[in-house]
Amino acid sequence: MTDSSSSASPDTLALNEAAAEWLVRRQDASWSAADEQELHAWLAARPAHRQAYSRVARTWEDLSQAPRPALASDAQAAGRPSPRLPRRGSRKASVQPGFWGAVLGQPGFSKAFAAVCAALVLGGGYGWYRWDNTPGYVLSVSTAAGEVRRLDLPDGSRVALNFGSTLEVRYYPRRRELVLNQGEGFFDVAPDTGRPFTVDARQSRITVVGTAFNVRNTPEEVIVKVSHGRVRVQPDRDKARPELSLGAEQGVTVDARNATYQAVAAVPDGVGGWRNGRLVYRRTPLGEVAQEVAQYLGKPVTLASPGLKSLPVSGFAATNAPAAFLEALPDLLPVQVKRAPGGGYLIQDR
Template sequence: MTTNDPDIPDDLHDAAAHWFTREHGGLMTSDERLVFEAWRKADPRHEQAYQEMMRVWGAAKAAPDMVFENILRRPPQPAAGFPSRRRILVLGAGAACCAAVATVLVGPQRWFDSPTFSERYASPRGERRIVDLPDGSALTLNTASIVQVRLYESERRVLLERGEAFFSIASAMNRPFVVDAGVATVTVTGTQFNVRRDTGQVSVAVESGSVEVAGGTWWKREVRRLGAAQSVLVASSTEVSEVSTANLGRLTAWRQGKVVFDAEPLAVIVAEMNRYRVQPVRLRSAALQGLRVAGVFSTDNPDAFLDVLPSLAPVAVLRLPDGRSEIVPR
């Protein structure tokens, strides 16, 4: 198994902190665990770095919370030469580990408590699913989406493993709602917003209320605060866009079983419509991929898109024996 994952930092101690927070925060999926075990076995230094992280955590747990709270309140001090290896280890084997340990210690009680509610939900391809949570919040899952929900006394957490979800969050000022979408984390207390997780990027749009979206590396997190009708794109583990105005009608049309295109390239439209199809549509003609098409199509009946497309563009649709379809020049 390969460990060539762009989400795993190159630095050994940063990588160890990454896996520590995933495993001990209850966020690790079964697929991630396979990658984690492969990472530990790939190089003896990996296992050593992880064991150092575990020793730091073991020592840190013995210290009262007020010690770490006081450390975080102190103003930064200028560096005086190079710190010893002992001091580096105590602080968490580098800046990233320090950040991870501090987050664990002064963070919510969930690091020590079991969730009061835990469930995993999935929506089939081409279907939507509405989920009501015990705290009064509701999730609407778009096609082929998976979420893990864990509710704690101090906070509520959702891992968006893949796909897209619209969140309608019941307000609870002292119990934040956190959505982990890989390269981005969204934190709210009560609002309505949309999160879409694609390969390598996450988009967030707010319908009402406000959210905080965090992206970037652990030691230099970038935070964007979004209000109603605003959106942001986290394109990778280091790239966070500026806040922009969101076209909520287009972004959340899927909740009504629609998808809206405003002169989009046909290649983009086909890729989007394939999200809702069991058998994908093929578009191999380079001449057609950049052809721009506008329209509103049904996600509940994705075949209707193929039926109407020849009237909108100079194309024909071939129905293939295996159930797939191909768009070709007419």
């Protein structure tokens, strides 16, 4: 086992942590002139503050040099046709527009009039039931290792799908239903009060009308974080209560075993930051950080003691350089990071 540790003093660690938090805050769209003045005052208070800020800034700049993953939208922006199918090794995407999808897509055709026509054609209550429960648009897509895809849905909603993910989409006349079977997705939902938009992940359900949020579905838990707007989360969709209401900068973690849940914070500019190849943390618990970084490492990141889970982490990690981020942790936290022969990492108290 190789060792990555630091002999930094507790004072240095505290200053590095404070400097990292300033750096992350400064990336937020909400950063104001008053915030800038407050930062300058902090830097001027002690030479050690300036040194810590420069030291941490250099570290994160080095970690940010690696290019982000290529996206399908990059090809479109460059004027080249974007491939619509997953890369080799991922399951083939299937799209079925359906009869009513084709009808509703005709220019000038009223959705309300289409609904009346559907009821008349299909006949009576059963006909209405069939119409209401026949999807007009169906999509199944999965992503391979290292693949990130962006999807434009017919209602104007957009989905970014992280690597190793599987998503099913079904649009009905009066509802939009998606199932994230595994992996991670960022959903930017077009408002439509007449058709709620739901995402199921394991036993949990997220319901919105129009907002942007991120869902990560792992074997251990489901994590929901809101970028803007509001969402409703049912930790266990088979039970009407509790139903949680989340706004911007809010999130929740749901245990996959028993649907117990815990509130978590969401960094506004960090929700779905993986789309641009960067993970953003602001006082994020080390336990959550370790789990997310392990996904990109492809190897386990183990915490040696339960007390390490709650240590706050602030900083940036490049999704294609997760090892470099882990090896920089001893500069921010009182920990040692040891590399295992198999490629995994062990984080211990120092």
